Amino acid sequence: MAETQQTMTEFTYATGETGIVGDRFSPSVVLFWLRTSVAASSMRVIYKSPNTLLGVIPLGSSTQTIPLRNIASVDTNTKFNPGLFVWGVVFFVAGLACLSDSAAVGILLILLAAANLANTMSA
Structure with a gap:
């Protein structure tokens, strides 16, 4: 039986979700207070990134949940x-x-x- 892991994210998980792994990180060394959270479980991938005013002042956030069965590919973007x-x-x-x-x-x-x-x- 898979054991649920504790994560460093603020997401709430559904009953029965297993294999939970996640982390919080800052995509910028300069703007260390703007932290993005990413987590994955046996059912979905969740991420939450801050919205900003003038690129430096946190003003809300954007959260997205993607069911694993809907993930067909993974992309990177610069x-x-x-x-x-x-x-x-x-x-x-x-x-x-x-x-x-x-x-x-x-x-x-x-x-x-x-x-x-x-x-x-x-x-």
């Missing part, structure tokens, strides 16, 4: 997010412009720029 790139450039230029007037605001904007630019490529 993409460039032009929105995050533009916001990163805007924050960087604004941060440089603000450095002479208010160093704290300038540094904050440059940090936001760095976070956005670091997340322009995702996999």
